[in-house]
Ligand code: FAD
């Protein structure tokens with residue numbers, strides 16, 4: 642394990658922001674992780690835990706230790722008549738894991754194809770797409786408590802998963818580093834294809850012929866047609882969460898904007914499509930420095946011209962203000978801002 646001073650993180654965040662960490666280290670197992678945490682504690686350094694860097698905004702240089710969690714391995718740890726249980730190292734790439742499961746015809750991850758980043762970050766915001774969330778396939782995780790360096794298990798209920806949210810973004814923020822995640826996957830057909838775009842893409846395939854592979858192919862095709870690839874256009878995916886409002890507020894909004902796109906979100910609540918709000922506030926293509934609102938998908942802010950984290954945040958603030966002025970709706974940022 643080598644601790645490197647003054648390390649540029651530009652290639653380690655999908656917004657390609659050229660911020661530096663005071664120190665950087667890659668850890669491959671719990672002994673290395675523990676040693677890195679000891680180094681940080683002795684130097685009183687703040688921590689930046691890194692996976693694939695696809696859900697962070699580096700607003701400035703990071704004045705502490707950036708730890709890239711590289712724990713590897715995919716292991717079948719249990720199996721019964723209906724399910725397999727796979728324990729996966731936090732450093733495994735998420736989409737590679739999806740592909741691995743497709744190879745074994747396990748059902749559960751296909752809707753979550755092509756989400757950038759690593760397995761260890763997936764529980765942080767309970768990643769979700771096309772009607773499936775991590776919590777639907779989650780069994781348990783292992784994590785090292787930063788303070789004590791003791792490894793503990795979290796069962797599903799303890800993670801308090803919610804829409805793009807978990808206990809690790811709230812009460813236990815910055816308290817644990819996830820080292821392994823165990824997933825519970827179906828051995829027999831279990832498709833989740835009610836999400837409109839996916840249903841439409843699969844309409845010509847008879848239900849009996851659906852496989853995790855052809856569902857994944859459809860998801861990849863829809864995503865690739867719509868979302869900019871970070872390698873081509875640096876971005877962090879959806880920059881804002883879809884806001885959830887009361888049904889009453891939604892009805893008031895719909896009186897004024899009859900075409901507003903929204904979905905039921907549990908008792909008494911409605912989820913608004915943030916992309917619609919941004920687009921209909923006329924913000925597509927809006928720019929601040931090197932940052933712009935993507936012209937095809939308004940929920941994505943891009944760093945097209947080597948902008949800084951501050952450009953991104955200035956643009957995000959402007960979008961939030963304009964959306965609030967127009968609809969009285971707060972947009973909450975999804976990526977986490979450092980330092
Ligand atoms: P990072 O960006 O490295 O980290 C994100 C946060 O998690 C940070 O706060 C970090 O400290 C913390 N973290 C990372 N690893 C660990 C660990 N081992 N232990 C503790 N904390 C950790 N998200 C979705 O939910 N659905 C999507 O469909 C989706 N599509 C996307 C498409 C694009 C083009 C992009 C760029 C992003 C998309 N995202 C999506 C967001 C992002 O890919 C996910 O949130 C992903 O899980 C982030 O993984 P990461 O490894 O890159 O995390």
Ligand code: NAP
Pocket residue numbers: 769770771772835836837838867868877878879880883904914916938940975
């Ligand atoms: P889309 O299909 O254009 O739909 C727009 C929004 O409407 C989505 O955000 C989705 O919410 C919601 N929606 C659509 N149909 C729904 C239904 N039947 N029930 C409930 N909500 C519905 O979305 P998109 O931008 O192309 O993204 C496709 C999927 O990938 C979405 O699930 C999205 O969350 C996910 N994605 C996430 C990120 C990220 O960074 N977080 C980036 C890219 C894509 P949900 O977001 O709640 O699904």
